[in-house]
Amino acid sequence: MLKKFKEFTVRGNIIAVLLAVLVLAAGCGRSTEIKLDANDNGRQIELEKGQVLVITLESNPTTGYRWEVVEFEEPILQQMGEAEFKQSDPREPPPPGTGGWETFRFEATSAGQMTLKLVYHRPWEEGVDPLETFSVQVVVR
Numbered sequence: 469m470l471k472k473f474k475e476f477t478v479r480g481n482i483i484a485v486l487l488a489v490l491v492l493a494a495g496c497g498r499s500t501e502i503k504l505d506a507n508d509n510g511r512q513i514e515l516e517k518g519q520v521l522v523i524t525l526e527s528n529p530t531t532g533y534r535w536e537v538v539e540f541e542e543p544i545l546q547q548m549g550e551a552e553f554k555q556s557d558p559r560e561p562p563p564p565g566t567g568g569w570e571t572f573r574f575e576a577t578s579a580g581q582m583t584l585k586l587v588y589h590r591p592w593e594e595g596v597d598p599l600e601t602f603s604v605q606v607v608v609r
Contacts, residue, residue, distance in 0.1 A: 485542060500516040504604065512605035515576040521545065523574075523586070525602060528567035532590040533599060535570045539585030544608045576608040 491605060502515060502524045525535050535551060555568040572586070584606050587598035 481578065483542045497519070508602070508604060509602050512607065514607045514609060516609055517578065519576050520548070521574040521576065521584075522571060523602070523604075524569050524571045525551070525586070525588070526567065527570040527588070528555065528565070530565050532592075533588055534591060535572070535586050535588050535602070536586050537572065537584070539583055539603070544576065544578050544580040544582055545574040545584065545606060546577045548575055564578075576606075579608050582603070593602060597607050 469519075495534045500594060501522050502510070502513060502519070502521045503524070504513070504568040505524050506526065513521070527533065527535055531568055537547065549562070551572050553570050555562050555566050557566045557568075564606040581602055582605075585601065585603040589596065
């Protein structure tokens, strides 16, 4: 009886492992979201129609600086709403001067190639170079 139980357990474990492998293999296709951060500045990325490009960059709007999309050559991406800000300090209310991250989302809507450029600046200051820039070459297939 014990021998049959061990055989049953071994077979059950093998089946469980095979099922786990199949589930992982099914999920290995392209993710619907491609996430980028400051380390991806200057990269070229490839998307498929329907994929979402998510860009998250450090920001501190309490200083007046915000990220803004400034270069949108071809309409192959559609911005999904406004940028979202998430504080780095979870306390409520946050301490003065608390920074965090701004996140932009873009959906790939048609095939093509473009440069997507964002600048970190004070929007009301004219004739002043941005504090930082972020750009990626986007290819949508």
